[in-house]
Amino acid sequence: MSNSEEFINQxxxxxxxxxxxxxxxxxxxxxxxxxxxxxxxxxxAKELDISTADVYGTATFYSFLATExxxxxxxxxxxxxxxxxxxxxDIIEAITEMLxxxxxxxxxxxxxxxxxTNCLGWCHKGPAMLINDEYYTELTPEKVKDILLSYMKK
Amino acid sequence: MATQLKRTExxxxxxxxxxxxMKNVMKMGRDAFIQELLDSxxxxxxxxxxxxxxxxxxxKETNSDVKYVVCNADEGEPGTFxxxxxxxxxxxxxxxxxxxxxxxxxxxxxxxYLRGExxxxxxxxxxxxxxxENSIRALGINFKLELVFGAGAYICGEETSLLQSMAGHRGxxxxxxxxxxxxxxxxxxxxxxxVETFVNTMIIAEIGSAEYKKLxxxxxxxxxxxxxSGDCCKEGVFELEMGMTVQxxxxxxxxxxxxxxxVGGASGFCVPRKEFANTIIGYEGIPTGGSMKVFNSxxxxxxxxxxxxVFFEEESCGQCTPCRVGTQQLLRGVRAVKRKEKPKxxxxxxxxxxxxxxxxxxxxxxxSVGNAFKSIIxxxxxxxxx
Ligand SMILES: Cc1cc2nc3c(=O)[nH]c(=O)nc-3n(C[C@H](O)[C@H](O)[C@H](O)COP(=O)(O)O)c2cc1C
Ligand code: SF4
Ligand code: FES
Numbered sequence: 001m002s003n004s005e006e007f008i009n010q011x012x013x014x015x016x017x018x019x020x021x022x023x024x025x026x027x028x029x030x031x032x033x034x035x036x037x038x039x040x041x042x043x044x045a046k047e048l049d050i051s052t053a054d055v056y057g058t059a060t061f062y063s064f065l066a067t068e069x070x071x072x073x074x075x076x077x078x079x080x081x082x083x084x085x086x087x088x089x090d091i092i093e094a095i096t097e098m099l100x101x102x103x104x105x106x107x108x109x110x111x112x113x114x115x116x117t118n119c120l121g122w123c124h125k126g127p128a129m130l131i132n133d134e135y136y137t138e139l140t141p142e143k144v145k146d147i148l149l150s151y152m153k154k
Numbered sequence: 155m156a157t158q159l160k161r162t163e164x165x166x167x168x169x170x171x172x173x174x175x176m177k178n179v180m181k182m183g184r185d186a187f188i189q190e191l192l193d194s195x196x197x198x199x200x201x202x203x204x205x206x207x208x209x210x211x212x213x214k215e216t217n218s219d220v221k222y223v224v225c226n227a228d229e230g231e232p233g234t235f236x237x238x239x240x241x242x243x244x245x246x247x248x249x250x251x252x253x254x255x256x257x258x259x260x261x262x263x264x265x266x267y268l269r270g271e272x273x274x275x276x277x278x279x280x281x282x283x284x285x286x287e288n289s290i291r292a293l294g295i296n297f298k299l300e301l302v303f304g305a306g307a308y309i310c311g312e313e314t315s316l317l318q319s320m321a322g323h324r325g326x327x328x329x330x331x332x333x334x335x336x337x338x339x340x341x342x343x344x345x346x347x348x349v350e351t352f353v354n355t356m357i358i359a360e361i362g363s364a365e366y367k368k369l370x371x372x373x374x375x376x377x378x379x380x381x382x383s384g385d386c387c388k389e390g391v392f393e394l395e396m397g398m399t400v401q402x403x404x405x406x407x408x409x410x411x412x413x414x415x416x417v418g419g420a421s422g423f424c425v426p427r428k429e430f431a432n433t434i435i436g437y438e439g440i441p442t443g444g445s446m447k448v449f450n451s452x453x454x455x456x457x458x459x460x461x462x463x464v465f466f467e468e469e470s471c472g473q474c475t476p477c478r479v480g481t482q483q484l485l486r487g488v489r490a491v492k493r494k495e496k497p498k499x500x501x502x503x504x505x506x507x508x509x510x511x512x513x514x515x516x517x518x519x520x521x522s523v524g525n526a527f528k529s530i531i532x533x534x535x536x537x538x539x540x
């Protein structure tokens with residue numbers, strides 16, 4: 001068994017091999033490998049004894065379950081109205097300037113991906129963004145640069 | 155002159171002896187507590203406003219070995235962040251409210267469906283869950299509560315979609331009926347309530363329906379959390395009695411130059427200045443899950459409308475044609491009018507489409523796109539066209 005096959009096998013042991021186990025398994029695979037590769041989706045389908053199309057169909061429904069390669073750190077900047085009013089464009093610009101990627105792209109070293117997302121529930125402290133599960137609020141271009149620097153050093 | 159809005163302090167009140175309240179309810183009996191909930195007039199705080207007592211009563215009276223209690227913590231409506239605040243500051247009350255529901259309806263298992271964006275709350279919630287499970291076992295109640303996560307889909311806040319997602323499927327809403335109370339998670343009777351609703355049931359257990367009813371108005375009992383953001387003198391989560399007018403709200407929260415207030419998030423209504431005084435926030439006017447977005451006169455209503463349409467176009471689950479194609483066409487349509495590729499009269503065609511979506515869409519998402527669309531176009535037509 002390859003590493004990822006082994007990992008998926010353990011997840012199936014942990015969550016069970018029912019259809020209800022699919023979401024937590026997909027979520028943990030994304031946490032581990034940053035996205036769902038074709039190979040991993042095939043393996044999940046085998047473990048749960050459902051069709052690969054079902055796995056793919058479910059995964060593609062959810063914006064946090066990427067099926068294309070993503071960076072280790074997934075940056076999601078809120079694009080919804082209040083953050084928009086609070087200059088989310090400046091935040092995107094600062095990130096683009098620093099990492100040389102536009103929304104929808106991943107850095108060549110595989111470290112960062114940048115995406116837009118919808119309201120994060122931090123409107124009163126916008127503009128807001130997530131990096132993986134961490135939230136960052138009341139962003140300014142300077143603040144965002146400091147945050148990215150700290151991730152670059154990780 | 156600023157009028158004094160009626161502030162309340164129930165949801166975030168520091169101390170609540172949940173264990174003792176649970177014992178009281180057990181002494182009182184299931185039917186008596188359901189009657190309390192019915193008398194209190196409590197309606198669901200997730201937006202749809204279904205009477206909570208009635209929901210619990212139906213599930214209690216449905217015959218089934220297996221029943222579930224689900225807390226809807228998917229909070230995705232733009233401009234809403236009160237559930238996050240509750241889960242941060244009052245997580246015990248939420249999990250105890252769920253235990254209360256489980257006791258009343260006879261469920262042994264429950265789930266909190268937490269939006270993926272709030273994953274950072276997971277550790278805190280697990281601690282609250284463990285604490286509650288331990289105390290409740292000592293009371294002789296067997297209830298197991300699990301935490302599950304969403305994965306970035308607004309539609310999963312819709313209860314049937316949420317249950318699909320929990321079952322490992324695409325979060326596509328199903329037709330109602332059957333309602334979750336009869337046919338919910340894995341086909342079993344299920345109570346689905348909003349985070350704030352569960353806390354309110356604990357408050358009613360504490361102060362009783364008579365006291366609870368003194369808050370708010372005849373149609374909108376109790377207090378409500380409002381998520382306030384935008385061009386304000388203060389932003390954040392505020393606990394207020396329902397039944398105030400938008401005017402009163404703006405006097406307290408506006409920046410002195412308020413042009414419009416979006417009540418109820420992207421799926422709610424845009425109230426223009428001329429309507430502030432005679433629009434009531436509550437079930438006798440505009441009911442809301444609590445999102446209040448304030449816009450001053452420097453804002454372009456076109457940008458606001460376009461932003462909402464981008465949101466709906468992305469978040470439509472795509473399952474039914476009126477909503478999937480409708481959201482795309484509305485977005486394309488207003489952009490075309492703005493760019494003068496279409497005449498202004500095209501807006502009337504789009505209004506007809508929005509109206510069709512209201513009746514032909516399968517779920518609440520498609521049915522409510524027209525709310526913001528119509529209220530913005532009708533009140534700010536010049537801003538959309540020029
Ligand atoms: C598109 C859509 C999104 C929704 N999002 C949420 C949500 O994030 N949280 C919530 O509690 N209810 C949401 N609802 C309402 C739920 O379907 C359901 O009515 C509610 O969870 C019931 O709980 P309540 O009676 O306590 O409000 C949404 C409804 C629709 C149509
Ligand atoms: S109305 Fe929209 S969100 Fe609801 S089922 Fe239809 S396509 Fe999906
Ligand atoms: S609009 Fe950005 S967090 Fe709500």
